[in-house]
Amino acid sequence: MEMNLYARLADQLADQIREGVFRVGDKLPSVRQMAKKQQVSISTVNTAYGVLEDRGWIEARPKSGYYVRKRNEDRLATPTQTRHTPKPRPANTSQLVMEVQRDAAARKGVSMSAAIPALDFPILKQVQRTFAQMARSKTFLGIGYDSPEGVREFRHQIARRAVDAGVFISPECIITTAGCQNAMALCLRVLTQPGDIVAVESPCYYGLLQMIETFGLKALEIPAHPQTGLSLEALQLALEKWPIKVALTVATFSNPIGSLMPDERKAELVKILGRYDIPLIEDDVYGDLYFGDHRPKAVKAFDPDGRVLLCSSLSKTIDPQLRLGWVMPGRYFEAVSHRKFINSIALPTLPQMVMAEVLSQGMYDRHLRQARECYRQRFARLLDLVNEHFPEGTRISRPQGGLVAWFELPRKIDTTQLYHRAHAEGVMLAPGELFSISGQYRHCFRLNYAQGWSPERELAVRKIGQWVREELQSS
Numbered sequence: 001m002e003m004n005l006y007a008r009l010a011d012q013l014a015d016q017i018r019e020g021v022f023r024v025g026d027k028l029p030s031v032r033q034m035a036k037k038q039q040v041s042i043s044t045v046n047t048a049y050g051v052l053e054d055r056g057w058i059e060a061r062p063k064s065g066y067y068v069r070k071r072n073e074d075r076l077a078t079p080t081q082t083r084h085t086p087k088p089r090p091a092n093t094s095q096l097v098m099e100v101q102r103d104a105a106a107r108k109g110v111s112m113s114a115a116i117p118a119l120d121f122p123i124l125k126q127v128q129r130t131f132a133q134m135a136r137s138k139t140f141l142g143i144g145y146d147s148p149e150g151v152r153e154f155r156h157q158i159a160r161r162a163v164d165a166g167v168f169i170s171p172e173c174i175i176t177t178a179g180c181q182n183a184m185a186l187c188l189r190v191l192t193q194p195g196d197i198v199a200v201e202s203p204c205y206y207g208l209l210q211m212i213e214t215f216g217l218k219a220l221e222i223p224a225h226p227q228t229g230l231s232l233e234a235l236q237l238a239l240e241k242w243p244i245k246v247a248l249t250v251a252t253f254s255n256p257i258g259s260l261m262p263d264e265r266k267a268e269l270v271k272i273l274g275r276y277d278i279p280l281i282e283d284d285v286y287g288d289l290y291f292g293d294h295r296p297k298a299v300k301a302f303d304p305d306g307r308v309l310l311c312s313s314l315s316k317t318i319d320p321q322l323r324l325g326w327v328m329p330g331r332y333f334e335a336v337s338h339r340k341f342i343n344s345i346a347l348p349t350l351p352q353m354v355m356a357e358v359l360s361q362g363m364y365d366r367h368l369r370q371a372r373e374c375y376r377q378r379f380a381r382l383l384d385l386v387n388e389h390f391p392e393g394t395r396i397s398r399p400q401g402g403l404v405a406w407f408e409l410p411r412k413i414d415t416t417q418l419y420h421r422a423h424a425e426g427v428m429l430a431p432g433e434l435f436s437i438s439g440q441y442r443h444c445f446r447l448n449y450a451q452g453w454s455p456e457r458e459l460a461v462r463k464i465g466q467w468v469r470e471e472l473q474s475s
């Protein structure tokens with residue numbers, strides 16, 4: 001607990017310095033004043049000031065106190081937008097995907113490859129307690145199968161929360177799934193036949209590319225802008241040229257690049273797809289993890305006629321262990337419901353009842369507020385580290401929400417090799433090769449910044465920077 005306190009205080013102060021509340025040369029409140037103001041112990045403030053000193057934010061002046069130091073400015077550019085001409089191709093990166101997935105699951109060394117949330121928030125204990133209470137008090141065995149649509153109370157909570165994303169929906173129009181990946185798979189199965197073309201943004205979350213491959217579909221990679229996401233101009237051209245069957249997007253904090261499609265473009269996207277009568281599978285799994293001051297709308301908020309199938313889950317906001325997600329399939333409700341029945345008949349009832357209870361309470365909102373602030377600060381710390389330790393020519397995304405950052409390195413660097421080297425030294429990152437089927441991102445990689453910054457994690461980032469430097473010098 002004490003460790004969390006000083007780390008949090010250090011992060012908050014770093015943030016205030018970044019935002020100019022304290023300027024270069026300003027004196028920070030004395031240790032005693034700060035302890036009183038923050039209602040923490042003197043040793044907590046001492047440790048927090050020590051952390052800020054180590055990170056180069058402040059310096060101690062003998063007999064005078066702590067002062068804000070001049071620091072290097074953020075010198076890193078954002079990643080470039082790909083400019084390839086889209087062409088439909090079968091996907092084929094599964095071997096490396098499984099290797100990366102297994103390495104992450106082994107939880108050895110410093111794992112920064114998986115897009116998982118921080119697992120040290122108090123909500124996890126609360127979920128665990130609610131599981132224990134409800135397992136004792138509710139009847140969840142001896143009741144046969146749940147309905148294919150899922151537990152009503154849980155769907156009710158999802159419908160209630162969808163309003164924040166501009167989606168007004170009845171619980172009757174929602175189907176629960178075993179996570180977002182399962183929801184997307186059900187939708188793709190319903191909407192496509194082998195050989196069909198699916199338009200995806202590029203770079204694209206590799207789980208989706210794998211799904212496209214396994215279902216015998218072809219992916220058409222549409223370039224995405226690092227800030228605004230899927231290029232509508234490129235999509236329009238592709239629609240004129242290819243018989244696209246369905247489009248798929250993570251419009252709100254895409255994985256891996258963290259882009260956010262503005263509302264006008266979300267509305268425009270639905271209009272364009274309407275002209276070609278094409279459905280859109282929207283993956284909104286990161287939507288609640290915004291760094292700005294309000295929850296961005298889902299694309300589905302702009303969908304008057306049910307062509308958007310919105311998929312999401314609790315994997316990124318609470319824990320992927322829950323394997324609990326949902327789909328709002330619009331006009332494809334019956335077909336998706338039937339597909340879920342074919343795949344798994346129904347989900348277990350208990351986790352849905354538990355999460356309905358958790359979501360109905362204020363603690364979930366408190367948790368989201370805490371998580372968003374925490375992730376925003378943790379990304380800021382990553383940016384500092386990368387500014388300090390990565391060579392010239394490194395580009396890094398500025399995610400507007402979510403859990404991951406995307407790095408673009410000079411083209412000489414092969415990040416699959418970097419992945420193997422890092423892995424051998426106990427550091428896990430996600431190589432860029434996974435995020436495309438046309439080999440475009442072999443000089444890029446993705447890193448999770450959501451976990452708390454320990455000295456070990458900071459060292460891992462430092463080491464990656466060092467390995468990139470060495471690679472550049474040797475080539």
Ligand SMILES: Cc1ncc(COP(=O)(O)O)c(C=O)c1O
Pocket residue numbers: 115178179180181182205207250255283285312313314315316320324325
């Ligand atoms: C964009 C995106 N969609 C879906 C998933 C999988 O979500 P779930 O664990 O709910 O199946 C991930 C996990 O990394 C993801 O990044």
